[in-house]
Amino acid sequence: MSDPFSLSIIVPVWMEAAGILETLEALQPIRARGHELIVVDAGSPDGTAALASPFASSVVQSGRGRAVQMNAGASVAKGDVLLFLHADTRLPLNALECLTSFFRSDRAWGRFNARLSGRGVMFQTIAWFMNQRSRLTGICTGDQALFVRRDVFEALGGFEPVPIMEDIEISRRLRLVSRPYCIKNPVITDSRRWEQGGVWHTIFLMWRMRWRYWRGESPETLAHSYRSDVRNGKD
Missing domain, CATH: 3.90.550.10 (Spore Coat Polysaccharide Biosynthesis Protein SpsA; Chain A)
Structure with a gap:
């Protein structure tokens, strides 16, 4: 075809x-x-x-x-x-x-x-x-x-x-x-990201990241914050 x-x-x-x-x-x-x-x-x-x-x-x-x-x-x-x-x-x-x-x-x-x-x-x-x-x-x-x-x-x-x-x-x-x-x-899309991080925690994390981005924070700062949050969530 x-x-x-x-x-x-x-x-x-x-x-x-x-x-x-x-x-x-x-x-x-x-x-x-x-x-x-x-x-x-x-x-x-x-x-x-x-x-x-x-x-x-x-x-x-x-x-x-x-x-x-x-x-x-x-x-x-x-x-x-x-x-x-x-x-x-x-x-x-x-x-x-x-x-x-x-x-x-x-x-x-x-x-x-x-x-x-x-x-x-x-x-x-x-x-x-x-x-x-x-x-x-x-x-x-x-x-x-x-x-x-x-x-x-x-x-x-x-x-x-x-x-x-x-x-x-x-x-x-x-x-x-x-x-x-x-x-x-x-x-x-695989839902494991939400399941592993906790549904509500992941929702709030993603919205918080977008809000901060729209307010003008740099992607580098947001990436560091995101990685820290994910690591802390696994502790």
Whole structure:
């Protein structure tokens, strides 16, 4: 089957040996239709890159940090559309058909609705608020699998090489080009971050980080604060 556009899926990874095969196996039907799957590893010592190699079009090594890694993947991508996918997120089965509708639209970029893998009303509520926030603000987060036309991404200079909030920062710039295209059929993101950190604690932490970012605190300061909070939560 021939699609009217070419797609490059870029997956930044760090220490993902335990789950990378499941992630990449789910993407093989898309790769089998001639699209590109780029894994960007930041030197994981657990063998992530070796495990990924047979299931990816290419495995790229880069410095650590999602923004840096995603830029590295985009620099070698050949697709008309770039899709940035977290290693713990699964695309819907009809993702290519949905992206075809995007490609034929006049929008420069977009995102999927998100759903969390955890069962229970709380996880459904978190996802609902996440999607409504994006609908109202035009801001996309990494869990929603941001996609963008490659020429637009290159014209904007890609992601800012910041340690946190790179998704919000690029959304602000992309929003000046067009409103995001929303694919309502959701991606499914692993809920372990909320489960391990505590649902309410994680919600408040993420909102606090965004509030501080909107008030003008630097991504470097926020990244240090975020890492300290996570470490303290594990003690």
